[in-house]
Amino acid sequence: MRSLDRMTLRERALVALREAILTGRYGPGDHLGEVEIASQLSISRGTVREALRHLQQEGLVTPGVRGMLRVRSLTDEEVDELFRVRCALEGQAVAEIVESDQLPHLVAELNAALDKLEAATGDLNEQLEADLAFHAQLCELSGNSILLDTWRHLEGPIRVVVMSASSENRRFPMSAGHHRPIVEAIARGDADTAVRVLREHMQAAVTLLTAQA
Incomplete structure (x- = not known):
């Protein structure tokens, strides 16, 4: 006891x-x-x-x-490094999903995660949770357990970065609309476009999260 x-x-x-x-x-x-x-x-x-x-x-x-x-406190350079590593992991997840023989099912799962993200119209914490849940789902659906575990280790620092950003810059592109082109490209089997959109998404996040108040 x-x-x-x-x-x-x-x-x-x-x-x-x-x-x-x-x-x-x-x-x-x-x-x-x-x-x-x-x-x-x-x-x-x-x-x-x-x-x-x-x-x-x-x-x-x-x-x-x-x-x-x-x-933990991250410098602007460390934030950039964090999101570049995150982008590399999620890009690999995209590649593995596109190559899967379960692609239609995986796309359906991603669309369900998008629906939850679209429904998260409340406070910042709700939006952040839905946003991270989508990206975690992306990594999980790759079927690569090491990739998912590695991404999970980045989740804590990502949260700290978002919460420590200036209030007007915390709401970096977390809407379903910013994520939908990634899923649409995956559904077409177009990994290159999905990764390009993902990279642009991450770069936009870094720009906002490191901007001075």
Whole structure:
């Protein structure tokens, strides 16, 4: 029972800290003190330490001064590198989907993800979740588990970048309309066009997310 309680506490700390980072309550560069967090959540420092270690693996947290962990902060160059790597992964996913003998079924799945993205007309968090869900689906449908796992490791930093951008630039092209040409090209078996549109989409995102307020 104590082992179960410990896991429950760790998961509760992990969820609370992840939410605090992804909603901007902890901003990029903010230090994450174990004592303060343990007091706020009424849990042990050891439990907090385990949660922070997990968030470090997700790419949301990074070591700072004297080993104290802080919310990850990316330079403009790192944001560009992040989205170029992301584009390379998703481009490979496109190529593998187009080559699949299940192409009609996979296109139907992508269109369903587009429908959810189109329905996400609420706040930024809802739109961001739907946008990332579409891109995760793209990678998952490739059938390449290593590709999907690698993309998942980029998801945390992507969220931090979006939430730390100036408020007017956070809503980079996340609409279904910006994604539909990718799916249409995939449906035609035109991987080159799908990748070109995907690259333009990523470049537009970087331009907005790194723009000064």
